[in-house]
Amino acid sequence: MTDVLAVAEHRQGELRDVSRELVTAGSELAAETGGDLHVAVIAGDVDAYAEALSLEGVDTVHTVAYGEEFNHDVYTQVVIQLFDELAPSYLLTPNSVNGLDYAPAVATRLDLPLVTDAIDLETAGETLVATREMYGGKVETTTEVEADTVAVTIRGAEWPAAETGGDPAVEAFDADVEEGAIGSTVTGFEEVAGGDVDITEADLLVSVGRGIEEEENLELIEKLADALDATLSSSRPIVDAGWLPANRQVGQSGKVVTPEVYIAIGISGAVQHVAGMKGSDTIVAINTDPNAPIMDIADYAIQDDLFDVVPALIEEFQ
Amino acid sequence: MKVLVPVKEIATVEDEFEIDGTAIDERFLGADLNEWDDYAIEEAVQLQEDGVVDEVVTVTIGDEDTEQTIRQALAKGADRAIRVWDDALEDLDLLDVGAKVAILEQVVADEEPDLVLTGVQSGDDSFGATGVALAEAVGYQWAAVVNQLDLDGDTASVHRELEGGIEELTDVEVPAVLTIQTGINEPRYASLRGIRMAQRKDLDHQTLADLDVDPEAIAGDLNLTAMYEPESESDTTVFEGSADDTAGQLADLLRDAGVAQ
Numbered sequence: 001m002t003d004v005l006a007v008a009e010h011r012q013g014e015l016r017d018v019s020r021e022l023v024t025a026g027s028e029l030a031a032e033t034g035g036d037l038h039v040a041v042i043a044g045d046v047d048a049y050a051e052a053l054s055l056e057g058v059d060t061v062h063t064v065a066y067g068e069e070f071n072h073d074v075y076t077q078v079v080i081q082l083f084d085e086l087a088p089s090y091l092l093t094p095n096s097v098n099g100l101d102y103a104p105a106v107a108t109r110l111d112l113p114l115v116t117d118a119i120d121l122e123t124a125g126e127t128l129v130a131t132r133e134m135y136g137g138k139v140e141t142t143t144e145v146e147a148d149t150v151a152v153t154i155r156g157a158e159w160p161a162a163e164t165g166g167d168p169a170v171e172a173f174d175a176d177v178e179e180g181a182i183g184s185t186v187t188g189f190e191e192v193a194g195g196d197v198d199i200t201e202a203d204l205l206v207s208v209g210r211g212i213e214e215e216e217n218l219e220l221i222e223k224l225a226d227a228l229d230a231t232l233s234s235s236r237p238i239v240d241a242g243w244l245p246a247n248r249q250v251g252q253s254g255k256v257v258t259p260e261v262y263i264a265i266g267i268s269g270a271v272q273h274v275a276g277m278k279g280s281d282t283i284v285a286i287n288t289d290p291n292a293p294i295m296d297i298a299d300y301a302i303q304d305d306l307f308d309v310v311p312a313l314i315e316e317f318q
Numbered sequence: 319m320k321v322l323v324p325v326k327e328i329a330t331v332e333d334e335f336e337i338d339g340t341a342i343d344e345r346f347l348g349a350d351l352n353e354w355d356d357y358a359i360e361e362a363v364q365l366q367e368d369g370v371v372d373e374v375v376t377v378t379i380g381d382e383d384t385e386q387t388i389r390q391a392l393a394k395g396a397d398r399a400i401r402v403w404d405d406a407l408e409d410l411d412l413l414d415v416g417a418k419v420a421i422l423e424q425v426v427a428d429e430e431p432d433l434v435l436t437g438v439q440s441g442d443d444s445f446g447a448t449g450v451a452l453a454e455a456v457g458y459q460w461a462a463v464v465n466q467l468d469l470d471g472d473t474a475s476v477h478r479e480l481e482g483g484i485e486e487l488t489d490v491e492v493p494a495v496l497t498i499q500t501g502i503n504e505p506r507y508a509s510l511r512g513i514r515m516a517q518r519k520d521l522d523h524q525t526l527a528d529l530d531v532d533p534e535a536i537a538g539d540l541n542l543t544a545m546y547e548p549e550s551e552s553d554t555t556v557f558e559g560s561a562d563d564t565a566g567q568l569a570d571l572l573r574d575a576g577v578a579q
């Protein structure tokens with residue numbers, strides 16, 4: 001029998017979607033061996049979060065009302081204490097920016113093998129088998145972990161959200177947070193990427209990635225956007241290079257867009273990019289690499305050089 | 319103040335490739351400086367140029383071939399480099415987070431840097447966990463996914479890039495490990511002078527025994543058992559033909575969808 005401890009994530013008063021997906025991943029694992037699923041929620045209005053976490057498959061929600069928002073030192077200390085108390089086999093956290101700010105520390109302190117960014121999990125006897133991607137999604141791998149206890153971070157949007165209607169016990173966990181060991185202080189939040197254009201409003205997005213190679217070449221994509229009367233957006237490297245402002249960036253750390261048609265030009269389709277555009281009605285990819293992940297996500301694909309296809313497409317609309 | 323920058327040479331894969339067992343067939347692999355580490359090096363070098371930092375040291379776990387990549391880091395302005403390699407590492411098909419930390423923590427113990435700047439992740443196996451795990455192992459403070467850094471005495475004031483265009487402002491006590499996100503700066507190209515100077519900079523090779531690393535810690539508990547091309551999940555329509563043909567088909571699609579005339 002193997003118990004699972006899953007740590008929920010919230011921000012600025014909202015439980016994040018991945019928390020419900022984590023419950024699904026956790027309850028599947030627990031069910032395979034007849035173990036229990038424990039869910040921890042730390043900081044903020046934990047009673048409200050516990051209510052929202054009363055999902056199918058959850059046996060116990062452990063609440064720790066300490067602080068308002070995420071602090072990695074507090075999370076690290078509390079998760080270690082819960083792990084010691086509950087002695088689960090598996091620790092599950094989201095593979096989010098905050099998940100990766102404490103899970104590796106917890107794993108190190110508890111001497112647990114760590115698998116990050118899992119997209120599927122199974123057990124084979126005592127062994128945990130995790131599926132992960134490598135090389136920006138060009139291949140998938142399975143990794144077997146030979147240990148009684150394992151820490152895993154799971155990728156968002158890979159498991160369905162757990163259904164409501166569970167009836168877990170809710171228990172306040174009496175964590176002993178050592179204030180002296182807290183060496184980081186969150187002083188605030190800032191929203192970035194405001195500005196003139198709102199790419200989330202567009203029906204047709206022409207989106208450009210690193211395949212464009214040079215800043216001068218951006219003109220070609222701008223011409224296409226003009227010809228189509230479309231809005232121009234991009235993947236991250238274009239914004240990192242300063243070729244387009246941050247409000248044009250699609251993805252995990254940029255904007256989530258849902259246009260009628262999204263044309264990805266010279267974009268590979270890394271998971272953090274896809275997080276921002278997979279809700280588009282129709283996805284078109286223009287890419288030289290038939291194995292780029294975007295070519296699989298796309299509804300329509302052109303496997304060719306953008307410097308040949310884009311001028312021809314501009315021609316069509318002049 | 320001293321900065322240590324762990325630098326990884328990543329494997330890159332050609333468009334068309336074959337898989338051999340649990341790895342990409344070597345014929346289809348290339349090598350490159352990890353994109354995120356390029357930004358970490360730049361951040362360290364800029365701190366040095368600003369007079370905040372006295373020395374920038376890089377550390378790479380890699381065989382002799384990686385010296386080409388290490389010289390790139392030196393050419394961009396790092397002062398000296400450490401390369402850790404050992405026969406014991408040769409046969410591993412996966413160096414997991416725990417194994418990397420077992421090595422890097424000894425380097426931190428020797429060098430005693432005030433700041434360790436790692437990349438957020440590596441572009442090939444993308445664990446994204448080495449920096450934070452290292453921090454805990456050596457008892458340093460940390461912050462993950464940093465896209466702005468200001469040092470003021472013993473405090474690093476950072477912006478952490480969260481999801482959805484939100485940044486978290488955090489003060490972290492130094493010594494600390496910060497994992498650096500792309501876009502924090504504009505990495506420079508090495509100058510010709512930099513490249514010449516890099517040839518003369520110290521590049522020190524260390525074995526596991528030199529560093530007192532327990533060989534047991536390197537084996538790790540993770541075993542790569544399969545590698546395959548992902549199964550197609552959607553049915554993609556591929557437009558065939560010349561660029562004119564495919565552009566024509568796409569134009570029809572856009573007109574039919576009513577999003578362009």
Ligand SMILES: Cc1cc2nc3c(=O)[nH]c(=O)nc-3n(C[C@H](O)[C@H](O)[C@H](O)COP(=O)(O)OP(=O)(O)OC[C@H]3O[C@@H](n4cnc5c(N)ncnc54)[C@H](O)[C@@H]3O)c2cc1C
Nearest residue numbers: 209210211235236251252253254266267268273288289306
């Ligand atoms: C914490 C975190 C947050 C992130 N947030 C985001 C985010 O919000 N948005 C985002 O986009 N990324 C984000 N990233 C980065 C992401 O991991 C990828 O690095 C990035 O999306 C890659 O951008 P790209 O597809 O333009 O470049 P690449 O991956 O380099 O792809 C370029 C593509 O262009 C193709 N190509 C090259 N030449 C041509 C040609 N002549 N014609 C046609 N095709 C060509 C290539 O085949 C390749 O597929 C984030 C990463 C991290 C770690």
